[in-house]
Amino acid sequence: MWYPEVFEKYKVVSVFDLLKEYLETGRIKVDKSIHTEPTTLHEPCNYGRKSQKAFGHGYFEEPRWIIQQCCEEFVEMYPNRMNQFCCGGGGGAWAMPYTEERIFYGRVKAKQIMDSGAKLVIAPCHNCRDQLMKSIVPEYQLDVEIKYIWELVADSLIVEPWSEEEIKKAREERDAQYERDGIDLDEEQW
Amino acid sequence: MEPIAVNPKAGKLKVAPEWADVCFTCGTCAGGCPVTGVDRMDPRKAIRMAALGLDQDLIDSRFPWICTMCGRCEYACPQGVEILKVMRRARGLRDRDKVPGPIHKGVVMCLEKGNNLGIPKDDFLFLLADLAREMDEEEGFPGFYVPVDKKGANLFVTINSKEPFGEPDDMKFWWKIFYAARESWTVASENWEGVNWGLFSGDDEAMKTIVGRIVDHMERLECSTLLLPE
Numbered sequence A: 001m002w003y004p005e006v007f008e009k010y011k012v013v014s015v016f017d018l019l020k021e022y023l024e025t026g027r028i029k030v031d032k033s034i035h036t037e038p039t040t041l042h043e044p045c046n047y048g049r050k051s052q053k054a055f056g057h058g059y060f061e062e063p064r065w066i067i068q069q070c071c072e073e074f075v076e077m078y079p080n081r082m083n084q085f086c087c088g089g090g091g092g093a094w095a096m097p098y099t100e101e102r103i104f105y106g107r108v109k110a111k112q113i114m115d116s117g118a119k120l121v122i123a124p125c126h127n128c129r130d131q132l133m134k135s136i137v138p139e140y141q142l143d144v145e146i147k148y149i150w151e152l153v154a155d156s157l158i159v160e161p162w163s164e165e166e167i168k169k170a171r172e173e174r175d176a177q178y179e180r181d182g183i184d185l186d187e188e189q190w
Numbered sequence B: 001m002e003p004i005a006v007n008p009k010a011g012k013l014k015v016a017p018e019w020a021d022v023c024f025t026c027g028t029c030a031g032g033c034p035v036t037g038v039d040r041m042d043p044r045k046a047i048r049m050a051a052l053g054l055d056q057d058l059i060d061s062r063f064p065w066i067c068t069m070c071g072r073c074e075y076a077c078p079q080g081v082e083i084l085k086v087m088r089r090a091r092g093l094r095d096r097d098k099v100p101g102p103i104h105k106g107v108v109m110c111l112e113k114g115n116n117l118g119i120p121k122d123d124f125l126f127l128l129a130d131l132a133r134e135m136d137e138e139e140g141f142p143g144f145y146v147p148v149d150k151k152g153a154n155l156f157v158t159i160n161s162k163e164p165f166g167e168p169d170d171m172k173f174w175w176k177i178f179y180a181a182r183e184s185w186t187v188a189s190e191n192w193e194g195v196n197w198g199l200f201s202g203d204d205e206a207m208k209t210i211v212g213r214i215v216d217h218m219e220r221l222e223c224s225t226l227l228l229p230e
Helices: A004-009 A015-024 A049-055 A061-070 A099-105 A107-116 A126-139 A149-156 A164-181 B043-051 B055-060 B072-076 B083-092 B103-113 B121-137 B162-166 B168-181 B204-221
Strands: A011-013 A035-041 A071-074 A120-123 A145-148 B155-157 B225-227
Touching (some): A004 B204, A015 A061, A015 B168, A035 A061, A035 A107, A035 A149, A049 B072, A061 A071, A107 A126, A120 A126, A120 A149, A145 A149, A149 B168, B043 B055, B055 B083, B072 B083, B103 B204, B121 B168, B155 B204, B162 B168
Parallel strands (some): A011 B225, A035 A071, A035 A120, A120 A145, B155 B225
16 A cells, blocks of 8 residues: 555545535535435445455445435435446546447446436546436436536535624635735736 | 467466466356447456466457446456456556557646646636635625635645536535535645546556655645545
8 A cells, every 4th residue: 555654644534424424413404305306326336346345345325325315315226336337437438539338338327327217316426427427318318417426415505604704714814825826816817 | 360379477467377277267257247248358358368378469459448447347256356457457568658548648747737637727726716706706605715725724625637627617516515514625736636547547656656746735734634536
């Protein structure tokens, strides 16, 4: 392992750990009633099966729990967890010139999504989201929406307003930072 | 057809010398792989090629790149053959200028410019400030800004270069969450890339350099928590 000392010195969290912590401790609040449609989870290979093998922990339950905090109706795709199917865009395939093969690969995922009856598919990975949203949905003409898991949480947020004092302090910090970095938004740059 | 000279001991791809015996050739891997049949290949054949010393044929083939390294085959293998390791090693043994698509170019760009797409620092900082102003003034998040190189912040966050490059508003999802959570967080003004394409191109050295940059940020900015790049 590279830089093993990092794991001693710092807390290292995945997107699931952080979102779960925010929700569990009440640091953020969400409204379920915003997402009423049947919602399923696409499990990224790297967070599930491969994480289980490499680190002894696959993120299987965390994303399901997070989705259930934000959605009224969670539905599964089958098979799932350790036997889940890749979206077809993983391992750099999204960036490869083999588009036809990548879309062919995704047919299994397309069928799983259709069979689940979901209208919203949560993708906790940039790569999977792009493959699902930009290739699978149009190519297989699926009537579903794709969201990142952090997009789902952001869209469900009930934001407790900041106090005048908090706003003032943040703006002062911001102004000091912009001065340090030479940022002037009113200057025509673009 | 020319007869094939089998020399399993000389293989570059072989992880364990007894491999040719370990694999039962049962085809479970191939049965569970969505791209079995593409180019008349499948994981079982790829492993046979490696076991029989047909390394170069496998390295030159498209299969290791069409494979998404999802690991379903390896999980199902009754013999525990490390199929993924072979695939990634086959990728790594390609001449760098023959790596398909932009991933190797992205690695080189990242090493030189600090992100896979070569976004200059000034443009990046201006973009963050511009998006933050929209949130602050128009979208109901008064006081929001993106803390850059903020020493002592709790959480260090990397950025996927595709977002500032092509989908800038998507960065706001996390920003809104940080705002609601009143998180003390920061990003780096340089070397902020969160996507490590060395993983995909089979380039361990570049991968390590790019991971090392994140460690350097943690040290330099005295952050206590790292949000793993997704």
